[in-house]
Amino acid sequence: MDFVNLEWYQYLLIVGAGLIAGFINTLAGSGSLLTLPLLIFIGLPPNVANGTNRIAIMLQSLVGSVGFRKQGSLDLRAGLLLGIPSVAGSVVGALIALAINNKMMERVVGILLVVMFFVVLLKPEAWLKGKTEKGIGGSLWINILVFFVIGVYGGFIQAGVGFFLLAGLVLGAGLNVVRANAIKNFLVFLYTPFALAVFMIGQQVDYRAGLILSIGSMTGAWLGTRSAVSWGPTFVRYVLLVAVLVSAVQLIFF
Numbered sequence: 001m002d003f004v005n006l007e008w009y010q011y012l013l014i015v016g017a018g019l020i021a022g023f024i025n026t027l028a029g030s031g032s033l034l035t036l037p038l039l040i041f042i043g044l045p046p047n048v049a050n051g052t053n054r055i056a057i058m059l060q061s062l063v064g065s066v067g068f069r070k071q072g073s074l075d076l077r078a079g080l081l082l083g084i085p086s087v088a089g090s091v092v093g094a095l096i097a098l099a100i101n102n103k104m105m106e107r108v109v110g111i112l113l114v115v116m117f118f119v120v121l122l123k124p125e126a127w128l129k130g131k132t133e134k135g136i137g138g139s140l141w142i143n144i145l146v147f148f149v150i151g152v153y154g155g156f157i158q159a160g161v162g163f164f165l166l167a168g169l170v171l172g173a174g175l176n177v178v179r180a181n182a183i184k185n186f187l188v189f190l191y192t193p194f195a196l197a198v199f200m201i202g203q204q205v206d207y208r209a210g211l212i213l214s215i216g217s218m219t220g221a222w223l224g225t226r227s228a229v230s231w232g233p234t235f236v237r238y239v240l241l242v243a244v245l246v247s248a249v250q251l252i253f254f
Contacts, residue, residue: 019219025162029166055205086154093153
């Protein structure tokens with residue numbers, strides 16, 4: 001496919017949006033609600049924007065995973081265990097995304113995010129302390145099913161998937177929000193290449209725009225990992241509350 005023609009200021013817009021999205025995605029999620037509209041604004045068709053965005057998602061989640069691992073917050077064993085169903089689900093979701101309209105799904109997700117906002121607001125102890133200091137808690141089979149379903153959504157559209165991953169990791173697997181963020185980034189890194197491959201085969205990726213977006217996204221992810229570990233679960237929870245509420249409003253009303 002042909003690359004979209006960009007003006008000089010659009011390069012700056014893309015890098016800036018990537019920086020903000022990378023930071024938000026690393027701490028909470030839904031940075032794609034910023035980058036997807038921007039990619040469409042610069043001239044990419046919505047389906048191509050959806051595929052192109054995965055390049056930045058993949059690279060920022062790699063940076064985030066490495067950053068969390070260096071700071072001792074990433075449990076690789078737990079991440080790999082939950083990564084298997086997430087990867088399988090992402091391939092299914094990406095195949096669905098090639099064929100259907102996603103507006104109704106966005107509104108349903110927006111309503112779910114409103115519910116999640118109140119869960120995070122009213123049950124702070126679950127997000128701050130967690131239930132387990134090592135490994136993952138809860139039923140293994142339920143966790144596999146939950147992360148397969150979340151993987152389907154992540155492969156489908158990506159925007160907002162971080163919130164659902166965090167909910168599964170905190171409320172289901174019993175992790176605190178910082179450890180959950182580390183595994184969330186690792187899961188996204190594991191499944192995104194498979195979803196991206198589906199979009200590449202379908203010729204729905206603008207590689208130049210995706211790599212430009214990645215410059216900002218990787219920088220934002222690096223800043224996000226340092227903030228999450230240094231400032232702790234309380235800070236991350238507040239970022240999560242704001243991001244969930246803003247994302248829910250955008251998905252429902254816009």
